[in-house]
Amino acid sequence: MNSIRYTSLIKILMKYGLLLFALIISCFVQAQDLTEAQVPTEVKKSFTAAYSSVAELKWEKKKELYKADFKTGKTDHDVWLSADGKITKHRFEIKNEELPLPIQETIKKDFATYKIDDCEKTEEKGISSYKVKLKSEAGKKNVHFDKDGKLINKKNED
Numbered sequence: 006m007n008s009i010r011y012t013s014l015i016k017i018l019m020k021y022g023l024l025l026f027a028l029i030i031s032c033f034v035q036a037q038d039l040t041e042a043q044v045p046t047e048v049k050k051s052f053t054a055a056y057s058s059v060a061e062l063k064w065e066k067k068k069e070l071y072k073a074d075f076k077t078g079k080t081d082h083d084v085w086l087s088a089d090g091k092i093t094k095h096r097f098e099i100k101n102e103e104l105p106l107p108i109q110e111t112i113k114k115d116f117a118t119y120k121i122d123d124c125e126k127t128e129e130k131g132i133s134s135y136k137v138k139l140k141s142e143a144g145k146k147n148v149h150f151d152k153d154g155k156l157i158n159k160k161n162e163d
Contacts, residue, residue, distance in 0.1 A: 036065050036066070036067045036072075037065060037066045038063070038064070038065055039064040039065060039066055039071070040064070041062075041064060043064070044064050044071060045071070045088055045090075047088070047089055047090035048071045048086050048087075048088065048090050050090060051086060051090030051091070051092065052073055052084065052086060052090070052092075055084075055092060056073075056075070056077070056082075056084070058077065059075040059076065059077055059082075060075065060076045060077070061074075061075055061076045062074070062075040063075070067085070069087070069088065070085045070086065070087060070093060071085070071086045071087075071088070072084070072085050072086075073085075073086070080097055080098050081097065081098050082095065082096070082097040082098075083095070083096045083097070084096075093129065093130075094127065094128070094129040095127070095128045095129075096125055096126070096127040096128075097125065097126060098123070098124065098125055099124045099125065099126045099135075100124070101121045101124055103124070103126075104121075104124055104135060104137065105135070105152050105153075105154065106154075107152070107153050107154030108135055108137070108150045108152075108154045109154075110154060111150065111154040111155075111156065112137065112139070112148075115156070116139055116146070116148070118141045118142075118143065119139035119140060119141040119143075119146065120139065120140055120141065121137055121138070121139060122138040122139060122140045122145070123137070123138040124136070124137050124138075125137075132151075133151075133152050134149060134150065134151055134152070134157060135149065135150045135151075135152070136148070136149050137149075137150065138162075144161060144162065145161070145162035146159055146160065146161055146162060147159070147160045147162055148160075
């Protein structure tokens with residue numbers, strides 16, 4: 006009887022131990038902070054050519070891409086580069102008034118009770134999209150638009 010309980014206990018501990026191990030490993034695989042010395046020369050050279058004057062530069066490796074998180078003036082930027090130095094994605098803050106007019110009109114029409122809290126522009130594969138954080142007494146929303154004001158995605162913030 007005791008050996009059955011002992012065996013069941015071992016099985017439970019092994020199951021949860023493996024789950025915990027998998028969770029810890031997945032955290033390290035998702036993103037890894039890098040020192041500048043760990044960033045390949047081609048990536049640094051390409052980044053410096055595109056962004057010569059930056060502050061608060063931090064590097065991460067996300068899967069096969071290198072992500073540079075930095076500021077120019079007061080503007081936050083995230084740039085993803087491939088190992089050969091090609092810029093694949095650029096996300097950065099923009100001012101509310103820099104949103105394309107079709108997006109501003111869609112917000113006025115479809116989100117009339119909301120105010121714009123924060124805006125970001127993403128450029129990827131030659132396509133621009135916009136993330137707008139909206140807030141009202143009803144709550145907060147993150148909405149994504151294409152450059153023509155078409156709603157791509159919306160999500161309530163908890």
